[in-house]
Amino acid sequence: KAGVTQTPRYLIKTRGQQVTLSCSPISGHRSVSWYQQTPGQGLQFLFEYFSETQRNKGNFPGRFSGRQFSNSRSEMNVSTLELGDSALYLCASSPGAGGYGYTFGSGTRLTVV
Amino acid sequence: KQEVTQIPAALSVPEGENLVLNCSFTDSAIYNLQWFRQDPGKGLTSLLLIQSSQREQTSGRLNASLDKSSGRSTLYIAASQPGDSATYLCAVNTGNQFYFGTGTSLTVIP
Numbered sequence: 001k002a003g004v005t006q007t008p009r010y011l012i013k014t015r016g017q018q019v020t021l022s023c024s025p026i027s028g029h030r031s032v033s034w035y036q037q038t039p040g041q042g043l044q045f046l047f048e049y050f051s052e053t054q055r056n057k058g059n060f061p062g063r064f065s066g067r068q069f070s071n072s073r074s075e076m077n078v079s080t081l082e083l084g085d086s087a088l089y090l091c092a093s094s095p096g097a098g099g100y101g102y103t104f105g106s107g108t109r110l111t112v113v
Numbered sequence: 114k115q116e117v118t119q120i121p122a123a124l125s126v127p128e129g130e131n132l133v134l135n136c137s138f139t140d141s142a143i144y145n146l147q148w149f150r151q152d153p154g155k156g157l158t159s160l161l162l163i164q165s166s167q168r169e170q171t172s173g174r175l176n177a178s179l180d181k182s183s184g185r186s187t188l189y190i191a192a193s194q195p196g197d198s199a200t201y202l203c204a205v206n207t208g209n210q211f212y213f214g215t216g217t218s219l220t221v222i223p
Contacts, residue, residue, distance in 0.1 A: 006156075033210070043202070043213040056209045090156055098208045099144030101162040106155060 002027065004093050004105035012111045018079040021108045025072050025093030031055075032074040033102065034066060037088040046089075049074050050097040081112045115140045117205050119214035126193055127222050134188040134217045136203035141181045147211070148177050148188050149202045157202065161188070193221045 005024040013019050025032050034046040045058035049068035066076045072093075078085055088109050092102035116139045126132050136146070145164045149157040161170045161177040163186070169178040176189040186203060200218045204211040 035213075042215045043204075045210040045212075048210065058210065088154075092157075092211075099164075099206060101145060101147050101159060101206075102157075102204075102211060103159060104149070104157040109154070 004091060004103055006089075006091055006105035006108050008108060009106065010109045010111075012113060013081050015081055015083060015112055017081050018077065019081060019110060021076045021078075021089055021091075021110070023074045023076070023091035023093075023105060025074070025091075026103055029093035029095050029103075030072050031094045031097045031100070032068060032072065033092045033094075034074070034076050035090045035092065036060075037090060037107075038086075043090070046076065048097070055097055078110075083112050086110060086112045115143075115205055115207055115212040117203060117212050117214040119201075119203055119217050121217060122215070123218040123220075125220045125222060128193060128195060130193050130221075131189070131191050132193055132219070134190070134201050134203075134219070136186040136188070136214055138184045138186075138205045138212070140207070141184055142207065143181065144206045144208050146177075146179055146186050147204045147206065148175075148186075149204060151200045151202060151216070153200075160201075190219075193219075195221045195223050197221050 031050045033048040048056045068074045088107045090107045092104045094100035147162045148160040163179045174191040200216040202216045204213045
């Protein structure tokens, strides 16, 4: 059974650009959550999508957005990149929303220069 | 807001030792608690998931316990091996999101 797939694995972008990250959940999983991991802040929740609807959102500016498609694949977009957006972006899938455990992907390492 | 604390931040032990990692959380209204392992630069690997109604879960050399009323969980690793070296993260699920601790960095010395 395939795991959670995140693409690309690495990205280098210039300040001011925008970027789109992709996450394909485990087959049958309908919930996808996104997290940002930095050395200083640890793992912080960005948002969760369930059945194509944003279910919850963390405390990030509006430059961070996402969406989920009918096949449960999710994309995350960051516009007007800042140096502080450099981080490991992790996506996790679960069978449903709420009280389930997570399976994480390997992450996308974003470097903003 | 849920806050999750992990102690110690770093731990170094000789191979073969048994060890305990600690996790505490401030709000006992949780659905479950999950322990993860993270290798440098990699994603998170799930180790154990404990539902709020459970007291412990075991997988191989790993045993995790949960005391919801006191806001504590422990991860016990038996007979540690160099391959266990990694960062261990505990995460508490409130139903809306997981709140993560900052992790314990474990080094097992051969």
